[in-house]
Structures are given as structure tokens and as C-alpha cells.
Amino acid sequence: VEDGLIDEVISRLMSGKEADIFVVRCRETIRCAKVYKDAMKRSFKKAAQYQEGRKARSGRQARAMQKRSNYGRQEQEKVWQNAEVDALSRLARASVRVPETFGCVDGVLLMELITDEEGNVAPRLGDVLMSEEQAIEDYALMIHYIKLMLCEGIVHGDLSEFNVLVDESGPVIIDLPQAVNAAANNSAQEMFT
Structure with missing residues (x-):
């Protein structure tokens, strides 16, 4: 809000393991803001498993992360x-339906709010009733x-009915901090399966 990216926080949408999600207004557009929780407050049992294979930008950054210093x-x-x-970003360019992103500043990811036909927040796949024909089409x-x-x-790492929203055009994959490098992560095949 102070930086002018968000004009108003409308409501809290949900609270998850790694972030709180808010519905926000950016000028005339309603979007979603994902506010990441501090690492000490996250409840991931397999955080190290997800982070394996992720590269640091520099040797200094890698050494500091290994030492677990404040930096x-x-x-x-x-x-x-x-x-x-x-x-x-990579998945959007590859034609995978994911929310459009508008930047990540100070631990807040601003992105598209996926909605249903009435403009309400789109339901998760696990909360949707659909015909057998529609289920087969969405599965494909x-x-x-x-x-x-x-x-x-990329392997999602936590792809389930809770991390897929369904709007009028079909499924949209969300919640990708657990995305892992398919080649560099030793657990990628297990996560993929």
C-alpha cells in the first residue's frame, strides 16, 4: 500500500502453510496478494527437500545460506x-494456466485473482462438482x-486438488513455492509420481 502497488486490502482470503492470501484492489482491478510468512513461522516438514537444487545467485549468497547467518x-x-x-513466469510462457504475476516486493507477491463466472473467487478443484464428461476433459x-x-x-512438488482452481475456462494451477527443478532435485521423480 505504501509503495502504491495496492490501493486497498479488501479482505483476507485464506491462511496457508507458507503465506496469507488477501483480496486487494489495484486501481480498478481486483487482484490477489500473497504475503509470505517468515521462515520461522512456516510449517513445512520437507522444506529442505523442496529447496534442493535451487541455485544461489553468487558464491557469497550460497556460503551465507549454508552458515545460516542472518543475511x-x-x-x-x-x-x-x-x-x-x-x-x-516460466509456466505462463509455456502455456500452462497459472495466475498472471504483477511483481514480488518485500515478501508480497501480487497476482491475478482467479474468479468464477459471477466474479467470486474460483473454487478449488476438490470443491467442484462436475459431469463425468467435464471431469475427463479437465483431467486430460x-x-x-x-x-x-x-x-x-519443473515439478510442482505439491500438486493436488487443493492447488488447482477451476474457473469457466477450466483448471488453473496455483501455489508454486514448492516447485522443484526436475533435473537437480533428487526427490523430483517421487514428487512427480
Whole structure:
């Protein structure tokens, strides 16, 4: 809000393991703001597993992260947040339906709010009733998206009915801080399966 990227926080949408999600207004557009929780407040049992294979920008950054210094922890947070932004951008370019991003500043990721036909927040896949025909069509589309993700070298890491929203055009994949490098992460095949 202070930086002028968000004009108003409308409501809190949900609170998850790694972030709180808010519905916000940016001028005339309603968007979503993902506010990442501090690493000490996150409840990931497998955080190290997700981070394996992620590269530091410099040798200094890598050494600091290994030593777990204050600077190293701050840099680890940036790597965690940037992994989601990077994955969303790469997948969007690869024609995988993900929310459009509008920047990540000070631990806040501003992105498209996925809505249903009435303009309400789109439901999660696990909360949607659909015909058998629609389920088969959406399943085929999800398999296509998973293939495109793998072609980009990305495995979601936590792809489930809770991390797929459904709007009038079909499934939209969300929540990608657990995205892993398919080639550099030793657990990628297990996560993919």
C-alpha cells in the first residue's frame, strides 16, 4: 500500500502453510496478494527437500545460506519466494494456466485473482462438482499441463486438488513455492509420481 502497488486490502482470503492470501484492489482491478510468512513461522516438514537444487545467485549468497547467518536466512527467503515467481513466469510462457504475476516486493507477491463466472473467487478443484464428461476433459488438460511443466524442467512438488482452481475456462494451477527443478532435485521423480 505504501509503495502504491495496492490501493486497498479488501479482505483476507485464506491462511496457508507458507503465506496469507488477501483480496486487494489495484486501481480498478481486483487482484490477489500473497504475503509470505517468515521462515520461522512456516510449517513445512520437507522444506529442505523442496529447496534442493535451487541455485544461489553468487558464491557469497550460497556460503551465507549454508552458515545460516542472518543475511543467509534473508537470502534463503528471497530464493524461496523467487522460486514461485520464476515458476509462474516460466509456466505462463509455456502455456500452462497459472495466475498472471504483477511483481514480488518485500515478501508480497501480487497476482491475478482467479474468479468464477459471477466474479467470486474460483473454487478449488476438490470443491467442484462436475459431469463425468467435464471431469475427463479437465483431467486430460491437467495431464497436458503436467507434461508442459516437465518440459520446462519443473515439478510442482505439491500438486493436488487443493492447488488447482477451476474457473469457466477450466483448471488453473496455483501455489508454486514448492516447485522443484526436475533435473537437480533428487526427490523430483517421487514428487512427480
